[in-house]
Amino acid sequence: MEAPHSGPAAETVPETAGTTVPESAGAVPSAGAVPEAVTVTLAVTSPEQMQDLGRRLARVLAPGDLVMLTGELGAGKTTLTRGLGEGLGVRGAVTSPTFVIARVHPSLTGGPALVHVDAYRLGGGLDEMEDLDLDVSLPESVVVVEWGDGKVEELADDRLRVLIDRATGDTDDERREVTLVGIGARWAGLRADLA
Secondary structure, eight states: OOOOOOOOOOOEEEOGGGOEEEOOOSOOOOTTOOOSEEEEEEEEOSHHHHHHHHHHHHTTOOTTOEEEEEEOTTSSHHHHHHHHHHHHTBSSOOOOOTTTSEEEEOBSSSSOEEEEEEOTTOOSHHHHHHTTTHHHHGGGEEEEEETOTTTSGGGOSSEEEEEEEEOOSSOOOOOEEEEEEEESGGGTTHHHHHO
16 A cells, blocks of 8 residues: 655645646746646545546647556546546546556547556566556557556656545545646646646
8 A cells, every 4th residue: 555645735726526726836937947846736526526537637638648646546546547538539448457457548539549557566667567568659648557656757757647645444435635746848737737
């Protein structure tokens, strides 16, 4: 299990579908400068909203994007990816790839394919991931890796980390805090893209 993630405190502004998007937190970069990382925190209160967030994210994804999903078992990583698949218009039901490690969902609309990877059982970092040829798929696909922290960062300088926190223990609480961390110049406009 992964330790809970805590992000910077942020003031929030109401957003559609029960989510919130924070105002800019921390120092504002100087004109022309590109922030190293952009952080957006959202509140999600149901699986339907998590899937809707995936559809919203799909609107800003492009071929070559690497998305890394982190969260406890049952946090909603596959539900978010299902929404990404719907938003990208890909073929096939998006389900957890735990037993096959990776699934490729070709586009039905002429857009990028969705490569959905579950790295939970892979312990060897990028060496083990090389067998999946993700570096070959990445330029023309959107690659989503569940449990990818510490394993796939070397695939792309620019990447989107999605951290999903949920209440743990004996609870049926559906609330999640989703923190999107856009790393690199590619994600400089993430906050505006989600508005």
